[in-house]
Structures are given as C-alpha cells and as structure tokens.
Amino acid sequence: MQALYAQLLVGLINGSFYALLSLGLAVIFGMLNIINFAHGALYMMGAFCAYFLLNVAGIGYWPALIVAPIVVGIFGMILERTMLKWLSGLDHLYGLLLTFGLALIIQGVFQNYFGSSGLPYAIPDELKGGMNLGFMFLPIYRGWVVIFSLIVCLLTWYLIERTRLGANLRAATENPTLVRAFGINVPRMITLTYGLGVGLAALAGVLSAPINQVRPLMGADLIIVVFAVVVIGGMGSIMGSIITGFALGVIEGLTKYFYPEASNTVVFVLMVLVLLIKPSGLTGRAA
Amino acid sequence: MTAMTDDSVPVTPRAIHDEMIAFGIMTALLLVVPFTSLYPFFVMQALCFALLACAFNLLIGYGGLLSFGHAMFLGTAGYVTAHALKVWGLTPELGILAGTLGAAGLGVITGLVAIRRQGIYFAMITLALSQLLYFIYLQTPFTHGEDGIQGIPQGYLFGVFNLAKPTVLYYVIVAGFLCGFLIIFRTINSPFGEVLKAIRENEPRAISLGYKTDQYKLLAYILSGTLAGFAGALKVFVAQNASLTDVHWSMSGEIVLMTLVGGLGTVFGPVVGAFVIIAMQQYLAGFGQWVTVIQGVIFVVCVLTFRRGVIGEIAHYFRRSL
Numbered sequence: 150m151q152a153l154y155a156q157l158l159v160g161l162i163n164g165s166f167y168a169l170l171s172l173g174l175a176v177i178f179g180m181l182n183i184i185n186f187a188h189g190a191l192y193m194m195g196a197f198c199a200y201f202l203l204n205v206a207g208i209g210y211w212p213a214l215i216v217a218p219i220v221v222g223i224f225g226m227i228l229e230r231t232m233l234k235w236l237s238g239l240d241h242l243y244g245l246l247l248t249f250g251l252a253l254i255i256q257g258v259f260q261n262y263f264g265s266s267g268l269p270y271a272i273p274d275e276l277k278g279g280m281n282l283g284f285m286f287l288p289i290y291r292g293w294v295v296i297f298s299l300i301v302c303l304l305t306w307y308l309i310e311r312t313r314l315g316a317n318l319r320a321a322t323e324n325p326t327l328v329r330a331f332g333i334n335v336p337r338m339i340t341l342t343y344g345l346g347v348g349l350a351a352l353a354g355v356l357s358a359p360i361n362q363v364r365p366l367m368g369a370d371l372i373i374v375v376f377a378v379v380v381i382g383g384m385g386s387i388m389g390s391i392i393t394g395f396a397l398g399v400i401e402g403l404t405k406y407f408y409p410e411a412s413n414t415v416v417f418v419l420m421v422l423v424l425l426i427k428p429s430g431l432t433g434r435a436a
Numbered sequence: 437m438t439a440m441t442d443d444s445v446p447v448t449p450r451a452i453h454d455e456m457i458a459f460g461i462m463t464a465l466l467l468v469v470p471f472t473s474l475y476p477f478f479v480m481q482a483l484c485f486a487l488l489a490c491a492f493n494l495l496i497g498y499g500g501l502l503s504f505g506h507a508m509f510l511g512t513a514g515y516v517t518a519h520a521l522k523v524w525g526l527t528p529e530l531g532i533l534a535g536t537l538g539a540a541g542l543g544v545i546t547g548l549v550a551i552r553r554q555g556i557y558f559a560m561i562t563l564a565l566s567q568l569l570y571f572i573y574l575q576t577p578f579t580h581g582e583d584g585i586q587g588i589p590q591g592y593l594f595g596v597f598n599l600a601k602p603t604v605l606y607y608v609i610v611a612g613f614l615c616g617f618l619i620i621f622r623t624i625n626s627p628f629g630e631v632l633k634a635i636r637e638n639e640p641r642a643i644s645l646g647y648k649t650d651q652y653k654l655l656a657y658i659l660s661g662t663l664a665g666f667a668g669a670l671k672v673f674v675a676q677n678a679s680l681t682d683v684h685w686s687m688s689g690e691i692v693l694m695t696l697v698g699g700l701g702t703v704f705g706p707v708v709g710a711f712v713i714i715a716m717q718q719y720l721a722g723f724g725q726w727v728t729v730i731q732g733v734i735f736v737v738c739v740l741t742f743r744r745g746v747i748g749e750i751a752h753y754f755r756r757s758l
Contacts (some may be wrong), residue, residue, distance in 0.1 A: 184559070184560065236739070241555055250734070252732070380564065410575060414568050417567060421568075424561065425549065
C-alpha cells in the first residue's frame with residue numbers, strides 16, 4: 150500500500166503541472182487563438198531562472214517563486230509584442246508553427262550551453278524532511294507542490310471567472326472589437342494574458358526544479374502530454390482544465406502502480422477513448 | 437483557411453501545362469544526377485523526404501489539415517519493411533508493400549480518431565498519437581528499442597535489380613519517388629482533390645452542398661499516410677536501418693518545416709523544401725545542437741515574413757501555378 154500512496158502522490162504532483170500548464174494554454178488560446186507550443190520551453194526557462202537566481206545571484210527558492218514567473222512572463226510578453234502579434238487574423242496553424250519554432254530555438258540554445266543532463270536544485274530548508282501520516286510517509290516538499298499549485302489554479306480561476314478584469318477578458322475573447330469600443334485596451338490585455346499564461350508555466354517550472362532537476366528538454370515531452378490533456382478536457386472551461394489536469398495525473402500515478410508498462414502512454418490512450426466517445430472533450434464545446 | 441486562399445490558382449489547362457513543364461525539368465535533373473559530382477546518397481535521402489513532405493502537403497495544402505505526427509507513418513513503414521526484409525526474409529518489393537500497407541492500416545486507425553476534431557485540435561491529436569506510438573515502439577521487442585533495426589539486407593528488386601549497387605538503387609528510388617509524386621499530382625487535380633480544396637476553403641458550405649466532408653478528410657488522411665509510409669519503406673533501402681528517430685516528434689516537425697520552406701499548398705514546394713533542409717543538415721552537421729536552433733529560426737522567419745515559401749513566392753511573382 151505504501152507504494153500505491155507514493156505513486157498517487159507522484160500522480161498528484163504531475164497533475165499539478167498538467168493543470169498549471171493546460172490552464173495557461175487555455176487562457177492563451179482564448180485570447181490569442183494560438184496554441185502555444187513554446188509552453189514547454191517556457192516552463193523549462195522558469196526552472197532555469199530559479200537555478201540562475203540561486204547560483205549566480207544567491208537568491209533562494211522563495212523569492213524565485215515570484216521573480217522567475219515575472220522574468221519569464223516579461224520574456225513572453227516581449228515575444229508576443231514582437232512576433233505573435235503579427236499573426237492575428239491568420240489561420241491558427243501559423244501560431245502553432247511559430248511557437249514550435251520558438252520552442253526549438255529556446256531548447257536548442259539551452260542544450261548548447263547545458264547539455265542534456267540535469268542540474269540539481271536543492272529543496273529549501275523550510276520544506277525539507279517529511280511527515281509520517283500513519284498510512285504513508287509524506288515528503289513535505291511534495292505535499293507543498295500539490296497544495297500550492299491547487300491554490301494558484303483556484304486563484305487563476307477566481308481572477309478570470311469572478312473579477313471585473315476577468316469579465317473584460319472573457320468579453321474580449323468573445324468579441325474583441327466590441328470590447329475595444331468600450332474603451333478597453335484589448336491589445337494590452339492580450340499581451341498581459343500571454344504573460345499570465347507564460348508566468349503560470351514558469352511557476353510550474355520553479356516548482357518542479359527540486360523534484361525533477363533542471364534540464365533543457367524537461368518541457369519538450371511534457372508539452373505533448375499537456376496537449377493530450379487539453380484535448381481530453383477541452384479548452385472551453387478554466388475549471389475543466391484544472392480538474393482534468395489533476396485527474397489525469399492521478400490516473401497516470403495509478404497506472405504506474407498497477408501496470409507500469411503503460412504509465413507513459415495512458416494519457417494518450419485515454420485521449421483516444423474520449424475522442425471516440427465524446428469528441429468535443431469532457432468540458433469543451435465543439436470546435 | 438483564409439490565409440492560404442489568396443494566391444491559389446484555379447486548375448486551368450495553362451496551370452497544368454506549367455506544372456507538366458516543371459515536372460519534366462525535375463525528372464531530367466534527377467536522371468542526370470549520377471553523371472554529376474553530386475553525392476547520390478544525399479539525393480536519395482532528400483528524395484525520400486521530398487515524397488514524405490509531398491504526402492504531408494497533400495493533407496495540409498489541399499485538405500487544410502495540419503498533421504503534427506506524420507513521422508509515425510515514416511517510422512512505422514520503416515520498421516515493418518526492415519522487419520520483413522531482415523526477419524521474414526521477404527523480397528524488396530514485398531517488403532516495400534508490407535511497409536506501405538502497415539502505414540495504410542495505421543492511417544485508417546489513427547484517422548478515425550483524429551478526424552473527429554477539427555482545426556488546431558487535429559494537430560494536437562496527431563502529435564499525441566505519434567507520441568503514443570513512439571512509446572509503444574520504445575517498449576516492443578521487435579523494434580530493438582534504442583538500437584533500432586540495423587544491417588538490413590538490400591536484396592534484388594523483382595529478382596533483377598541489385599539494390600546493393602548505388603546506381604541501381606538510385607534509379608529505383610527516383611522511380612519510386614516519381615510514382616508517389618504522380619499519384620499526389622493526380623489526386624490534387626482530380627474531382628476528389630477539388631472537393632478537398634472546397635472543404636479547406638469553407639467546410640460548412642461543402643457540407644450544405646451534400647458532401648460527407650468527414651469521409652473526404654479521412655480518405656485524404658489515409659492516402660497521405662500511405663504515401664508517407666511508401667517514402668518510409670524506400671528510406672529503409674537508403675539508410676539500411678530503422679530507428680526511433682524516425683518516429684520522434686522532432687521528425688514530424690522537420691516534415692512540417694520542409695513543406696513550409698518550400699511552400700504550403702504548392703505542387704513542387706515540398707520537394708524543394710526537402711532538398712534545402714537535408715542539405716542544411718549535411719553542411720551544418722558539425723554545429724551540433726545549433727542545427728535545431730537554426731531550424732527554429734527558419735520556422736519563425738518563414739511564418740513571419742515568408743508564408744508562401746520558396747516555390748510559392750516564385751509562383752506568385754510569375755502568376756503561375758507550380
């Protein structure tokens with residue numbers, strides 16, 4: 150049973166990353182009509198940013214949790230302003246191709262300087278060690294990642310679904326021209342939305358640095374799984390992305406325990422099943 | 437698909453005429469390669485990728501469907517052909533047939549799943565399906581995992597042509613490429629191709645005209661996958677191995693890049709794009725990971741400034757269909 154709980158925890162952690170990343174993808178897609186292929190590369194940049202902050206500037210984990218998403222988010226906003234902006238009005242596929250190119254560039258540059266092996270990032274002192282819950286041993290850092298990700302996801306949901314800013318954002322997703330007529334600066338909102346989505350990815354990167362090590366290709370395979378998560382959940386609902394992300398992480402964890410050979414394919418197989426049964430995705434509208 | 441409609445030229449006798457001339461020039465160039473100082477291995481490799489990119493282009497350029505998992509057909513056909521030649525000891529023609537049929541079967545299965553969503557989801561689904569297949573091939577014993585299938589015997593095609601001889605192999609590959617290219621060319625200019633273009637331009641309207649668009653898209657997908665598989669089967673004789681790199685997502689990305697550079701929705705663009713990208717990889721092989729960075733830069737530059745691609749720009753400038 151110990152092993153089962155341990156795999157469930159790993160599943161929840163992976164689920165946190167799926168949720169944070171698919172949430173960002175959904176928000177970006179809503180505003181920019183672009184599937185951000187560079188999401189995995191930006192997640193990796195978040196982890197590297199934390200690594201540099203620690204090893205170059207001596208800035209630790211807690212400030213990095215705030216600084217890294219902001220730095221990478223600003224980098225994302227520069228990308229949006231200089232490149233993605235020019236794609237509005239064109240077919241979706243050009244956004245995918247452009248961001249795929251950006252992902253190749255970012256990952257290639259990091260691979261050139263850091264190779265393919267992982268760089269260690271220590272768990273902060275406050276979160277070291279573990280707790281004995283009676284039925285299992287819980288490493289505190291892992292518990293923290295799950296709870297903190299959940300809080301961030303719910304805050305993002307609140308921001309978009311329950312605040313005035315979010316209402317403007319949702320309105321601009323539906324009809325940008327009309328929202329502009331009300332005096333709201335939609336282009337600036339698009340840039341900030343991209344920054345927000347990218348910041349969430351970078352945050353996931355910082356969270357994963359002490360668990361998965363910091364590697365240039367850490368986001369390359371992850372983004373494909375997240376795509377499958379997005380296909381399963383549909384991009385129509387924020388809460389849907391969060392729940393699907395966590396649920397698929399847990400299912401993947403369970404598979405690791407019961408049938409480890411299928412652990413890296415189970416999400417894709419589920420995607421096939423969902424497409425056969427309910428093509429529009431679990432929460433999404435038909436697209 | 438508004439982005440790609442502004443310079444599509446309707447099929448007229450003159451357009452076909454231009455394309456025939458271009459086809460004649462291409463064939464003549466390919467036939468004289470062995471008499472030049474060009475390295476035949478490079479041309480053969482490029483031709484396999486050219487056919488692959490043409491098959492991919494059939495789907496995106498004419499059907500408007502972006503498949504981000506076309507490497508799965510390349511890799512699957514490669515594995516089946518390699519296995520058939522090495523383990524079952526089949527003759528080359530049967531090996532190619534087995535590989536192509538394998539890709540066709542894969543096309544039917546994945547097509548039925550992928551076709552259920554449109555637009556950008558289609559790209560994500562095909563990418564995820566190819567990743568699923570990648571992990572399966574990583575684990576099943578017959579692919580030999582990271583090593584791949586190596587040392588594949590080339591044998592005698594139809595019992596006559598010795599494929600171990602570079603010149604013979606070269607002409608066989610050229611013949612295979614031209615066959616595949618003509619099938620695609622014929623498809624594009626057939627009534628079926630016209631319906632595909634109509635679906636790309638305005639799917640609801642095609643539906644309202646009574647076309648079962650899903651069937652057309654599925655058929656285009658299977659045809660594209662089968663021809664991509666044919667390219668993969670030919671490539672086995674050139675590379676003499678079948679490995680996981682052929683199924684990896686980065687390979688799917690390269691196929692997209694070749695077609696984008698040459699020109700999406702042009703007849704000859706994918707061929708030019710394949711030669712450009714393969715040549716670039718040869719000359720920049722010493723730069724290691726920078727090749728990936730350069731590919732990324734080409735993607736970005738193409739999408740931002742050069743969406744018609746090399747052939748697309750030429751065709752647009754001369755107002756011809758190529």
